[in-house]
Amino acid sequence: MPAKAAGGRTARPSSGRATLETVATLAGVSRMTVSRVINHPETVTSELKEVVQKAILETGYVPNLLAGGLASSRTKVVAAVVPTLTHVLFSGAIQAFTDRLALDGYQMLLGLSGYPTEREGNLLQAILSRRPDALYLTGTSHLAQTRRQLRAAKIPIVETWDLSHKAVDMAVGFSHKAVGQGVANYLYGKGYRQFATIGADDERATLRSREFVATLAGHGISDVACISTPAPSTMAMGREALGELLANGFRRGAIQCSSDAMAHGVVLEAQARGLAVPGDIAVIGFGDLDFAAYMSPPLSTVRIDRFAIGRLAAEALLTRLAGHPVARKVVDVGFDIVERATT
Amino acid sequence: MPAKAAGGRTARPSSGRATLETVATLAGVSRMTVSRVINHPETVTSELKEVVQKAILETGYVPNLLAGGLASSRTKVVAAVVPTLTHVLFSGAIQAFTDRLALDGYQMLLGLSGYPTEREGNLLQAILSRRPDALYLTGTSHLAQTRRQLRAAKIPIVETWDLSHKAVDMAVGFSHKAVGQGVANYLYGKGYRQFATIGADDERATLRSREFVATLAGHGISDVACISTPAPSTMAMGREALGELLANGFRRGAIQCSSDAMAHGVVLEAQARGLAVPGDIAVIGFGDLDFAAYMSPPLSTVRIDRFAIGRLAAEALLTRLAGHPVARKVVDVGFDIVERATT
DNA sequence: AGCGCTATTGTGAGCGGTAACAGAACACAC
DNA sequence: GTGTGTTCTGTTACCGCTCACAATAGCGCT
Structure with a gap:
């Protein structure tokens, strides 16, 4: 029978899943090389790349982005706060927003704030705890405490739908x-x-x-x-x-x-x-x-072009995440009065 | 002028934000005590609790759930994969789903798969990399590879809308x-x-x-x-x-x-x-x-009661996350034929 | 051969938390 | 006084990854 680990304390049960270490050992390289194959493949020679990729498949390795995010302080997650998805205007904008983000490999963390804004404080804290790289808000924020929290997060933020208050950072909407x-x-x-x-x-x-x-x-x-x-x-x-x-x-x-x-x-x-x-x-x-x-x-x-709002908001954030400054911090998508038969 | 850190290597620039350490030092306790005040307040004496809470406010500490999740392998995030939000049936179900999760302190990570299911593989990998505690899927999955990925994740999974295939884990929908x-x-x-x-x-x-x-x-x-x-x-x-x-x-x-x-x-x-x-x-x-x-x-x-689907799916997952077995792995919400004036 | 340079790969130290155990302080019964 | 619990708090060792830097290899050139 297997001896208990010498020394006393039982080891913390690890997840059991393959890690970089597993793959590295199998491929006969260091963890760092495996990491490079995944994130910067152009810096690794093609032979090694091949060996490593085979090892990845063999082990069924799935990267742990929590660990990656912790180490690099970039999570590739963007959070969005919306009052409700039952309203087509909001869900449409979020659809366009998410689709655009996906193109650049970002995932979306969604928070529903409901109409009374009270939950917003807690919700925001819960979301910021997840360290998103950027933030999409619906409406403009005015609670002083909220604005403080937002600024303290030091991430690109886009406020949408409304242009009536001064934006914390950027805004996409109409008046x-x-x-x-x-x-x-x-x-x-x-x-x-x-x-x-x-x-x-x-x-x-x-x-x-x-x-x-x-x-x-x-x-x-x-x-x-x-x-x-x-x-x-x-x-x-x-x-x-x-x-x-x-x-x-x-x-x-x-x-x-x-x-x-x-x-x-x-x-x-x-x-x-x-x-x-x-x-x-x-x-x-x-x-x-x-x-x-x-x-x-x-x-x-x-x-109102709800899809444009979502898409432009995503693009504003992505631009900033890529390290570039945005051309305009406030984007007005305007509106059209459509005359049909009820007026 | 401040001397460069002795020894050579420059220290990695930390996020600059308050951490458990910051709070602990200010409060004159150990990191672990601060962690307990936040997650298991009942195990800490009320005097210490007060001191720590003051320190938390003073430092503006926001927990880093990436680190917490990495250490505990529980993220309090549930992921959902939906074809589109532009369809009211789906967005309604997701609304109900998210609302129910929020009651138990879970956040929602959203993935839009679109209608052609090709993207689903990559999307799923991106989502599983974030280590959600549970998963909501739309439709039932049949690609053998997808099913394998899902099983390997070893988390509660609920498939929704459809009851026609054998569920990977649980299912809420109708026939x-x-x-x-x-x-x-x-x-x-x-x-x-x-x-x-x-x-x-x-x-x-x-x-x-x-x-x-x-x-x-x-x-x-x-x-x-x-x-x-x-x-x-x-x-x-x-x-x-x-x-x-x-x-x-x-x-x-x-x-x-x-x-x-x-x-x-x-x-x-x-x-x-x-x-x-x-x-x-x-x-x-x-x-x-x-x-x-x-x-x-x-x-x-x-x-179709789209809200019931979302809510029941959330409850099934929450039950399992709480460590209990679910009463029924497959829940049929049924449907009603509503006779009005076009038939 | 010896030099300097660039392109690859490896090393060690964290990122910010939590699990598991150890230790201290106190109450209580014998 | 001592043994035995019961609380509460502290210590240590990771979770799985990336950063910054070190080390090594490969190359052209004098």
Whole structure:
């Protein structure tokens, strides 16, 4: 029977998996050479490379990137914090973001913050503990403590969707104020003179609604009915909200909604009540989701290129990770007002 | 001026951040005590705990979970592999999955495999290199090499959405064959006698279509028109596909579609051509996405509880991570045929 | 042959934690 | 007083990898 290890203490049970050492021994080289074959193959002679690669296959070696990351302080992981994946705008951006990162061999660590921002502090700590090489955030951060944590991490950070606050580092998005203003001017320009706005109470939607109201005030229109609903906004909320508006005396006019889903609800509710769209009730949504163009009537809305946001955010981070400075720290992807048949 | 470190070699520049050592020195205790305060506070006297906690705040210490994971071989990271986030069914399941994991302090590492499964091998290797504690997969894996890799990882694995193959470890999903069969029987029962099926060419959609056809064959119906489109299926493809069916002589009957989006396209195309839905063309979708109930006419479809899949998958993994055996290795969440106005 | 140079490979010391054990301090029973 | 636990804290040895540097080999040239 095998003797117990001399000396007393039992050895810590190692994972049992092949390590660099295993491969090195089999190939008859040093650990470092194996490491080079994997990470800098151009610095190793082709004969050795071959021997080592065979040994890797034979042992079924899978590198341990925890150890590698610890030693090199580069993890090849980028973390992203998003309120929710159930919203197509966010999941679309993350899809584009992840796809772009994968091209350069980066993996994505995802954190879902939910809408109330309280969890954000803990979540951020949990994520930074994993030492990502870079960070993608949704929205801009304002809690002083959060900003401090972010700066202390000393990694490239890109904040997305919103351009309204000063970015901690870089930003890719568009101006929600400009959207509110653009929509107001568009509707006013089309001749509408009575307005309402229905928005989720998340920060960005609020920003759009507020600017919508402010811009109309500039045109001398002061009685804009405002309805705020809890985020995330849904079609059901749109239906309800229109009911509420009508109950409060709103008869006809143009309604700005904080999402296409909500706008869809408003259209359906109007139709159910026998109101003409856009004759009595004109509606404009936000997002230009797939179904918007195929509603009846097709929905006028604000188009945002969610994939561009994800892709450009990834590229900004990758540029910095490659050691280059970025050309512009703030990238405005803009928006388009898509006129269809509900306005 | 400070002397260069005696002896020659320059010290490796450390991260500059606070480590356990920093905190321990400040608090006047050993590293191990600090580690205990963080991970097993109940084993430390409250006076020491207080001193250490103050030191942690003062230094702004953020634990390095790479080092911790390396030492303990537990990373508190669970990885997920999904074809795409642009599909609401997948992103919804991942949302529920991540939310459930977060409750137990686990973070999620995401890999997007795309539809062609070739990338899966590399992706899996990249993910396993990060040493996740558990793994969520979409679909069941059949490549022998993949299965070998998975087994070698020796971690809990849950395969989702599909129950048709033998699971590597655990599975949460439903039977696509049962769906195909159920839809066929439902439509046949409603009196339809002419059929077509339009499906994306991903494996699960194919499975449903094939079983749909086979079940109808059992009812003596053998001329079911089949159209296959590249995944992912979209509304535009639905429109096109109906055009193709009609061009090939299909006049009237019931059409099974592999997604609600596609079914929506079929409905729109039928309406555009002046065909009655469901009078001439009956349509049933798959997924019961938010818009399905609000189309005109409202879409009949197959409802899948995507959130249940994500949540149950997370719970299966968490159970195993807690060291308990799971009650059932395979969980069938089932499906419902939702009859609305297109059938 | 001897020199200097460049291209490869090896060596040793960490990276920042945790597991396992050892030791100290204290309480309690005999 | 001594033996025996029970807590709590400290010590030591790694986890698996990469960095910085050292050592060696191979080459052309004088």
